[in-house]
Amino acid sequence: MFSDQGPSLRELAVQALSSVERGYDLLAPKFDRTPFRTPDGILDATADALRPLGPFGRGLDVCCGTGAGMQVLGSLCRERVAGVDFSAGMLAQAQKAHPDAELVRADVRSLSLSEEFDLAVTFGALGHVLPSERPAVFAGVHRALRPGGLFAFPIGAPPPLTSAWYWALLGFDAVMRVRNAVWRPPFVMYYRTCPVSTVRDDLSAAGFTVTTTPLTSLGHRDNGAPRYRLILARKTPDPT
Template sequence: MFHPKGPGFGELIHQGLQSVERGYDLLAPKFDYTPFRTPEDVLTASFALAGGPRSVDRALDVCCGTGAALRHLRPLCRQDVVGVDVSQGMLDEARRHVEHAPGEARVELVRGDALALPWHEAFDLVTSFGAFGHILERDEPRLVEGIHRALRPGGRFLFVTADRPSPWRPGYWMARAFNAAMHVRNALWRPPFVMYYLTFLLPRARSLLEARGFHVAVHRDTLPERYARAGLCVVVATRA
């Protein structure tokens, strides 16, 4: 549908009728050939704010998927890079992709829930890319709390989000239509598949992070121009 090596329309429908875990297990081998993967130029620009090679001890990528961000994190770390994801299929792909990535830090992949992170003051840097749509709004405070707990004092949470989108942009209504379809799907079909757009946008993200004691810095001119024009920005939230 998106690429000769990517999933077809029928495959996407079948995956969308599964649970989140099973759906991504099925999608994992072809995920990188879909538009759902965070573009490489977005990752490169975002990680330019994270520091130079071997500048942090330990880093965690939440909802790591097939390991796109882990490949950027490994050269930054002196000790460990950890990826956590609910889908074992995605973790299997991440292991294959990160195995020969540059850097010497040890890579650990953990199957787990982003809302139940088990670490306490273990990381200097936490990242997450393209995964906030899997977190319901009512659960976002739990996500922020878990990331705060996982970071050491002075540690940073780095992610990409958008300002409140303009209803004059065509993409806004496409996202709203997709969200409406997902609400109908989840009302009629079990298990639910949590995937929504326009979530954890900057105003709410800033509010939740500052309420938990983070200092929030918003970088609007870091990403390539086409993403900046769409309202995307890089956020670096530092734990006090």
């Protein structure tokens, strides 16, 4: 799962016993050589699904990390793209990869940007946000978008109960809950806290109109359902 240039077991252990911010500061130089980085296939499928809905003006990568999602924005947006993250280490790596991007260090749970962007995306970040914090994140993205702006992100279908992945993810989340109960500072990283139904409800409560579209290029489950869907949350357009 990790390349020879990726983090060592000791480095991962130190990261896991740190706060989310400090952990990602430590991991940042090697993050793109870990399985935690969003695969190019998901980025490409997202870009393909969004392209017919554009072109877009300014784009924002929410919890941008090392900037993988800015590849998507760069292919879709006619104006400058930006990324926001609270890890200085991750932002430093993103700046190297995207020297022309505008990068902002901020906590997305209290995002203060106002009607500056036409498209916002996020990849693999919602597991670092507790369900109780998600409404504040979505409200901040809603403020950051211009009227008619779009917030988009992929969500994978939950593995079936009979799948080894189901039990692996369940076990991982259980270990993280125990870790956070006995160790401070907490490290928020869960895989089973973002079911589509509750995410839709939170987006709707923040003022978005929500639809989804299947990312068919990423395959289907045995029952024919897509493995991934793209959440499309639209801010109400200005009636004028």
